[in-house]
Amino acid sequence: MAHKRLPRFALEYLEGGAEDEAALLGERRAFADWRFLPRTLVDVSGRTLATSILGQSAAMPLVASPTGLNGILHAHGDCLLAQASQQADIPFVQSTMSNDTMEEVARAAPGVRHWWQLYVFGGDEIWQELLRRAERAGCEALVLTTNAQIFGDREWQRRNQIGNARLSASAALESLTHPLWFAENPLSLGLPKFANIIDFVPKDQRSFFAASNWVRAHQPTSLSWDTVAKIRQRWNKPFILKGILCPDDVRRALDSGADGIVLSSHGGRQLDWTVAPLDLLPVAREIVGEKIALYMSGGVRRGTDLLKACALGADAVWVGRALLYGLCAAGAAGAARALAIIKAEALDAMGLLGANRIEELGPHLLAHAGRVA
Template sequence: MPMRKLYRGGDPRRAQNIVELRAMAAARIPNFCFEYLDGGADDEVTLRQNRASFDAVTFQPRTLVDVSERDLGCELFGSRIAMPAIIAPTGFNGLLSHEGDLMLAEAARDAGIPMCQSMVSTVSLERIVESGVRHWMQIYPFKDRENLAGVVKRAEVAGSEAIVLTTDVAAFGNREWDRRNYRAPMKLNVDNLVDVATRWRWLFDVLIPHGMPRFRNLGDFLPPGQDSARNAATFLSSQMDPSLNWDDVAWLRELWPRKLLVKGILRPDDALRAKQLGVDGLVVTNHGGRQLDTCVAPIEVLPEIREAVGPEMTLVIDSGLRRGSDFVKARALGADAAMSGRATLYGLAAAGRPGVARALEILRSEMDRTLALLGCPEMTRIGPDSVRFPPR
């Protein structure tokens, strides 16, 4: 009888990797929450391809190199980070654990890395900034530009380092497995209601006594009293602006005085246009496989985009990272750092803040071990000669 079984209990210290934290998360939170966290669009081809593309990158290590001391640190916008990682912007995190966004921020702060907060998070951006984390604020292209400018101004006053404009939501991706959990918009079917009633740890963390999480950064957009996750979802979907174009990027560049990143770039020509408009950085992403299915994986096009924009522009990659070695591969192929959404969210869903801390600890130790085995004592020395990447 096979003895290989993933741990599914509640102690994050027992998790050996991100996959095990995922199993723990599935055991703790309701099915509808886990499906929202874990699923992808349509047939989930992009979701699988994101992982397969990282697996296709292989290492070519050096030997007989002194790696007794190793440094994972690198620079991002002129300031040092402890490892080339950023917590990616993700919404509705209050459904995974009470004030989950604050837990992500505190764990990122303690790990010496930035956090990019989602506009549809359930903790105010001011509270996240007050945590002391290096703070980036993600925004969606809502039709109401006046109130959108208000969120940007709030981020400026609070002290956010960067604004990250998400550009790949002209329409919401078709996440069929997520939709199957509901009998009507935001109304769970019977099977899921029964499942919720059995998740005692989650119930007494999220719903009792706090109630349904609320969108703390969207008050000006929403009708009075409609800021709960249950009531606001349909309204927010109607606010997404499919007319978003490069003129809006120029408008935001003029409005925002600090670092500006455009998230959703997958083409070298788009990357060049962003650079010409004065954008400071790009996030090369396919939205984690949650939007367009059968889409190119970011790691596949990262070298082309780096070649197009040159060494001076900051490039961040996300989508599909599950191992510390993935972050090293991203650095080797041209990224300054990599964002991870699901990896840290699995930790959050599994065990709250200790789970996030464990996820970051796992990724850090895997990066460190990868450097040692590559014969590379410093993260900043990683380059294309450390990897082999099959041609497209």
């Protein structure tokens, strides 16, 4: 449904990775390499996915991952994703590059577990103001993305744009062949704005493409663990580092004051040929023990993926694209449907695996392909 509705440039934004897209493909292959060792004759009549995320109950070990530019996928996409997350009883992480303000999201989904994802750009006063607003908006946690200070090489984007200013003629014309998307988005609302950060952008750079490029150009390559310390000092609620993919960084995160980390390649859109987050999970769990929360994102499409990640050590998975397909297809109802599909698949798979609770999952229920014990 999403493929039918979206124009090519928006669909490639949703699905594309960096360069050869090896990291993107590797994330799916990593799940394929792990096989279940199902137990039979187990009473599985009491199955539940209920768990705790950052000390609060959640219906399943899943977090709606931060995704930017949702406004090109569906009008007010951020608010709709928050509503779907609230309905599913899971946390929703809103991106700095979202198109609805954090205040609008808070009003649209009152009671949702609202987390704020931070990109550092410009001067310190910008992230400090965003933290103040997140606090006032009732955001429960802060998520610092650590691996996006240099923009990944995304060839599909160059195909669809003329420089950094506008869509190519072919991409613009092709978008007209999707009348429902065109009527609901650019025709009625114009191109979306980066509503949370637009006031920090020079007035002559506030168009859709220009603002995106301005922020990208002002993300400091000097981001370091010293920056993490400064942000940790300013934020008194749960603090999570997203984008960790190296065991040494996992160790450093333990000393940074972070409450959790997310193993993530940024959806395969940054450095290509990185290790799949799933493959790093057992090593990361051994390092952190139970000291901080351990999450992973990348390649999660089904309920069985969720179970594999939890069995290998994840406290929860973060899901982006799977929810966005639902959003593109049918707004909040579509995103809620995507979450319901993942949940139903996971519950059925737990029964077939011989487990009743998330706590029962572990590496003893998995075998790596070709090495069945």
